[in-house]
Amino acid sequence: MATEFERRLQGATLLTAEVLYYMPDHPRLLQTFMWQLLDEAPRYPRLAAFLDHWRREIEAVIHSVRVASGEPLSPQGWRRVDSLIRMH
Secondary structure, eight states: OOOHHHHHHHEEEEEEEEEEOOOSSSSSEEEEEEEEEEEEEOOOHHHHHHHHHHHHSSSSSEEEEEEEEEOOOOOOOOOOOOOOOOOO
């Protein structure tokens, strides 16, 4: 299994998902569930699997899902340095 750093180098990004759902005992009230994980954009397979599990196994009905994702981690680029200043 790859470490978090290795997964980020392979293109995984930190994903934050906000699931807004109807409470089973009070169907007119909405509840929020926040979840963060590393996932591969733009398909987000881990999020899709989680939402499929929710729809199959959890009684609460999903109202909406908001997703925020960062940029993938990439190796630093090289830059040419024209000068070096030393301070004593």
